[in-house]
Amino acid sequence: MRDFPHIGHGLGLRPPHYREVIERRPAVDWFEVISENFMVAGGNPRRVLRAVRERYPVVLHGVSLSIGSVDEVDEAYLDSLAALAAEIEPAWVSDHLCWSSLGGHTGHDLWPLPFTEEALIHVADRVRRVQDRLGRRILIENVSSYVQFTESAMTEWQFLAALTERADCGLLLDVNNVYVSARNHGFFADTFLEGIPVGRVGQVHLAGHSDQGTHLLDTHDHPVCDPVWDLYRRAIARFGGVATLIERDDHIPPLGELVAESRRAAAVEGEVIGARRVA
Amino acid sequence: MPAGLRELQARFYRLVTAPVDVARALDAQGLRPADVEAMIAGDEHLSAVARLDVYAQMYFFRILDVLRDAYPRLLEAIGDDAFHDLATDYLVACPPAHFSLSRAGDRLPGFLASHPPGTPRPQLAALARLERAYVELFDGPDVEALTVDDLRALAPEQVADQSLLLVPCHAQLEDVLVWRSDVTVMHRALAGREQEWLRLVAAGDCTIGRLCEAAAQGREVTEAAHEVFAAVCRWAADGLLARPLS
Numbered sequence: 001m002r003d004f005p006h007i008g009h010g011l012g013l014r015p016p017h018y019r020e021v022i023e024r025r026p027a028v029d030w031f032e033v034i035s036e037n038f039m040v041a042g043g044n045p046r047r048v049l050r051a052v053r054e055r056y057p058v059v060l061h062g063v064s065l066s067i068g069s070v071d072e073v074d075e076a077y078l079d080s081l082a083a084l085a086a087e088i089e090p091a092w093v094s095d096h097l098c099w100s101s102l103g104g105h106t107g108h109d110l111w112p113l114p115f116t117e118e119a120l121i122h123v124a125d126r127v128r129r130v131q132d133r134l135g136r137r138i139l140i141e142n143v144s145s146y147v148q149f150t151e152s153a154m155t156e157w158q159f160l161a162a163l164t165e166r167a168d169c170g171l172l173l174d175v176n177n178v179y180v181s182a183r184n185h186g187f188f189a190d191t192f193l194e195g196i197p198v199g200r201v202g203q204v205h206l207a208g209h210s211d212q213g214t215h216l217l218d219t220h221d222h223p224v225c226d227p228v229w230d231l232y233r234r235a236i237a238r239f240g241g242v243a244t245l246i247e248r249d250d251h252i253p254p255l256g257e258l259v260a261e262s263r264r265a266a267a268v269e270g271e272v273i274g275a276r277r278v279a
Numbered sequence: 280m281p282a283g284l285r286e287l288q289a290r291f292y293r294l295v296t297a298p299v300d301v302a303r304a305l306d307a308q309g310l311r312p313a314d315v316e317a318m319i320a321g322d323e324h325l326s327a328v329a330r331l332d333v334y335a336q337m338y339f340f341r342i343l344d345v346l347r348d349a350y351p352r353l354l355e356a357i358g359d360d361a362f363h364d365l366a367t368d369y370l371v372a373c374p375p376a377h378f379s380l381s382r383a384g385d386r387l388p389g390f391l392a393s394h395p396p397g398t399p400r401p402q403l404a405a406l407a408r409l410e411r412a413y414v415e416l417f418d419g420p421d422v423e424a425l426t427v428d429d430l431r432a433l434a435p436e437q438v439a440d441q442s443l444l445l446v447p448c449h450a451q452l453e454d455v456l457v458w459r460s461d462v463t464v465m466h467r468a469l470a471g472r473e474q475e476w477l478r479l480v481a482a483g484d485c486t487i488g489r490l491c492e493a494a495a496q497g498r499e500v501t502e503a504a505h506e507v508f509a510a511v512c513r514w515a516a517d518g519l520l521a522r523p524l525s
Contacts, residue, residue: 036379042421043448044462064378070285077378102292105374107338108383111295114287122281146333147319149287186322214324215333 003137004092004170004202007057009266010245017255022051026259030057030091032245036064038088039080053088059203059245060090061172064106065130067140068099068113068123078133085134091243094139094172094203097123097160114149115159120166127167139202140164141172144180144209144218156181157195170202173239175232176224176247180209180216189231193238201239206232206265207247221250224261229268236272244269290318294331296374298367301332342370342383349384350410356403357396368394381414405452412450412457413464419448424460425520427512439488442523443480443511449519451477460518473510487511 008029013021020026031052038049038060052058064077085093098110113119131137142160154162164171173196182189206229208222224232224246236242246261294315297304305312305328312328321327343366347354354362365387372394373386388407391397397404424446433441448459454474457466469477472494479485479493487507495503514520 037381039379040418043416043418043459045418046421047462068284070281070288074378099288101378102288105292105296105376106378107292107296108341108375108380109295109334109337111288111291111334114284116283118281119284122284146325147327147330150318150320151283151287214329217333 004139004243006241007091007243009262009269010057010059010243011255011258011262012061012245012247012249013052013058014248014252016252017258018048018052020255022048022055025055026255028056028259028262030059030243032059032061032247035060035062035081035084035093035095039077039084049088057091058088060085060088060093062093062095063110064100064108065095066099066101066106067095067126067130068097068111068119069101070099070122071101071104073126073129074101078130082134085136092139092170092202093134093136094141096141096143097163098143110143112143112145112147112149113159115152115154115156117153120154120159120162124163124166127163127169131167131169137169139170139172140167141174141205142177142181143174144177144184144216146184146215146217148185155187155192155195157192161195161197161200164197164200171196171200172203172205173201173235173242174205174207175235176205176207176209176228177218179228179231180218184215190234193231193235196239198239201235201242204232204235204239204242204244205247206244206261219250220247223257229264232265233268233272236269237276241269241273287318290314291331291334295334295338296370297335298371301328301335304335339367339370341380342366342375345380346384346387349381349414350387350407352410353391353403353407356406361396365391365394365396384411384414387411408452409455409457409466412452412466416448416450416457416459416464419459422446422521424518425515425522427515429522430512430515438508439486439491441487443485443487443490444521444523445477445481446519446521449481451481456519458517458519465517472506476507476510 010030010032011028013031013033033049038045040046096110098112100107100109100111127140140163142156160171178189178192182192206224207220208224209216210219210221244265246258246265248258293308294301294304315331316327319327319330321330346366369387369390373390375383388404388411391407392404446458450457454469455466456469476490476494479490491500491504491507494507
């Protein structure tokens, strides 16, 4: 996608790795940061972000836009995000298809939406408003979910496909989230992929999860598992090469292990694209 | 306005943020499991109530983790169980309102001042205020600091007119001063008349000369000036003074 070029294979920037990233410049194509952690006045976070940005492309990934909430869009939040984006000049800005606030209070979670026409109209309108405010198209990410609402009238992939059309936004395809939700709700992950328009995927997330016995939990505390790598392979076969990121938020290993996972993603993409060219 | 979505989010929010699990929250809110089943599909692996409870658990424990990280000495002072209970009560009274998770504990010191275990032990609220200041100052605004070399470079006739400004990242908590120097937050006890002098500086429009006059109070101004200049040099060495805008 024009607004979301393939900038390679990146990592989420996390505090245990700040110093190593700045001083040793590891072989990572780009870094994604959690926007809210840097929507602050100053101090070490902003200093680190500036230093990383001098060395790498950076993507801003938010968790608190609450695009699906029935609360008014938080203008102070948008002002702060817009100011950060103006300073950092990220490759793009993304957030999640979810809601996390109500009545002025926030749950700091990625709560799922019902897949209804009403919700679709509501979210599409808000995505357009956010894009207008930021002066750029954004990516919206599918979340892992543990509930399905009885009133949903369409599937998640139908909702996402319609949303990207109506709001003219891109999709951040989290392959692990597709896998987790597919297991939790009993649908085929490949059916999800087949329902997503090829031209709308601007970025891919890969992460680990934990098995709770009755359900999978999106914990980002493990390496990417083999079934998710397999699904990623099929995603690349469908969508082509897409900027791909390894996420880890807990039990964070040495940076070298994450760099190796990132290189594995690049290798998988190379194999799939190479095989497609031969065919 | 999306009325159906509003109703769904209100019900979801009330159940997920309740101070008990979803099954008990239903009882407390006069609802039945069937009310959740009408909203959420359950299956043979997980009931609708159990599925919603996944979110309820994540809501509480994610914020509890943040509070534990933000208030490590308070946690140490009261122990895991009491901290868990405090967090439960705090979240009911003061649900997070800021988009940043790191701000979820903003109101804990104030809450603790009027709730157990803080009420019989006021030192706990004071400890929480100190720990809160560390979080708040960590990513506050940057300014250029006034250095000891800047002070030494002043011509004698310029000393009295030198403006004194505190860096924005500071907090005076009774007799404890907390501030950020460069990117490091630190604190120390305030000694002698330093507490009073810092309040004068914090009030604004203060120069070394005005501080000397206030410090003299009937004494020889030269003697007071010596003490003030030593204090000002210490503040500059600490990184507590901002360079005035020229």
